[in-house]
Amino acid sequence: MPLSLSEQEYRRFLETDDAPAPHLDFLHTASYRAAGAGVRLGVFDALAEGPLPGEVLAERLQVDPRGLGLLLTALRSFGYLTVTGDGYVNTAKAQKWLLDTPGSYATVFSFWQTVLFELWSELEDSVRTGKPAVDFYQWLEQRPATMRRFQTMLTRLAGFLCPEVLAAVTLPEGATKLLDIGGGHATYAVGFCQRYPELSATVLDLPGALAVGSEAVAAAGLTGRVSMREGDLRTDPFDAAEFDVALLFNIVHGMPPAEVxxxxxxxxxxxxxxxxxxxxxxxxxxxxxxxxxxEAFVRTFSLNLFHGQGGQVYGYAELAEWLTEAGFTDLDRHTFQKSPTDHLITALRG
Ligand SMILES: C[S@@+](CC[C@H](N)C(=O)[O-])C[C@H]1O[C@@H](n2cnc3c(N)ncnc32)[C@H](O)[C@@H]1O
Incomplete structure (x- = not known):
């Protein structure tokens, strides 16, 4: 939570430069890390029903009372908890955003925390060498809880954007075959197949992502029309001249320009x-x-893509140039109502 500075502190740190503003970043980082511990230890969930004294909470969570006491006082100073006569209680913001409930921000919060505190430990190496110091997807496959959070985030975002994608696009008349490259959770393949009854889809992805997608396809009753194909999008050849439509959704940012x-x-x-x-x-x-x-999120995301995959967030002009070079024509661009950072580019194979 941003520290709630007094007027005097605000002036010292942010106006007069009498105190180092980066000190606030240090404390905000500590705040983020401590709140992540609160999420993972179940502190906020345990306090969701009302206040509890520290010792009772320690007993309930089966953790060390002194360690928890120090974490609770830190979380209080960071604005995640308050104290009443009956013990600690969640602030309204912690209660609203950090409980383990469907759709909660806690998933995003925990996912990025693991990324920043684990994956970014070698960030300098990537920047120094120009090559990703880690392989994000291998790293992910070894961390089932983080993989689950990642897939939950992707599925949620796809569920949010899919109706607008379907409204923005009309598939060519008679389209029957769709290829969803890196389409793991299958939300888009399912959405297109539901909208176009003649369509069948192939979803190409890595095993961890396909497991999530297979469940979604089965739940939608589309097992017969959506096939899940395990493969590496960088090396597997796709079937030649086979498909009417190909989805490349959130894929190219995970690759360096030559691979794109x-x-x-x-x-x-x-x-x-x-x-x-x-x-x-x-x-x-x-x-x-x-x-x-x-803007800050897109720049953070882009740096993370470079570090873990050698990719980055690209500009429209370079993507348009590469699409044209690959033989695509009639480029069109849709900016989402629901998300100012996402864009849909459509093009025809000439
Ligand atoms: C950022 S996600 C995008 C998922 C989906 N297309 C969407 O927009 O929500 C990237 C997807 O590409 C898959 N992926 C990454 N590297 C891959 C590879 N080498 N081969 C196949 N799939 C890959 C990931 O497993 C993941 O499902």
Missing amino acids: RQLLAAVAAALRPGGRVLVLEPLSDLAAGGGVVG
Whole structure:
């Protein structure tokens, strides 16, 4: 939680420079880490029903009372807890955002915490060498809880954007075959198949993601029309001139430019003439309305992509150039109403 500074502190740290503003970043980072411990130890969930004294909470959570006492006082100073006569209680913001409930922000909060505190430990190496110091997807496959959070976040975002994607796009008449590259959770493949009864879909992804998608496909009763194909999108050839439409949703940002260009050429080869590629991406040329928070998130995301995958958030101009180079024409761009950082680019295979 941003520290609630007194007027005097605000002036010293942020106006007069009598005190180092980066000290606030240090404390905000400690606040983030401590609140993450609160989420993972179950502190906020345990206090969801009302106040509890520290010793009772320690007993309930089966943790060390002194350690918990220090964590609770820190969380209080960071604005996540308050104290009443009956013990500690969640502040309204902790209660609203950090409980383990469906749709809670706690998933995003915990996912990024693991990324920043574990994955970014070698960030300097990536920047120094220009090569990702870690392999994000291998790292993820070894961390089932983080993988679950990642897939939950992707599925939620896809569920949020899918109706707008379906409204923005009309598939070519008679389209029957869709390829969803890196479409793991299958939300988009399912959405398109539900909207277009003649369509069948192939979802290509890694095993961990396909497991999530297979459940969604079965739940939608579409097992016969959506096939889940395990493969590596960087090396597996797609079937030539086979597909009417290919989805590249949040894929190209995970690759360096040379690989993006190779992938776009492979996608062009997989589409029949007149087929369509749909590219969903955040873009580095941000839409108006993202604000300071939106911009900071996109820059953080981009740095993370570079560090874990050698990718980055690209600009529209470079993606358009690479699509054209791969033989695509009639480029069009849709900016989402629901999300100022996401964009949908559509193009025809010439
Ligand atoms: C950022 S997610 C996007 C998921 C989905 N397309 C969406 O927009 O919500 C990237 C997906 O690509 C998959 N992926 C990453 N590297 C891959 C590879 N080498 N081969 C196949 N799939 C890969 C991941 O497992 C993940 O499901």
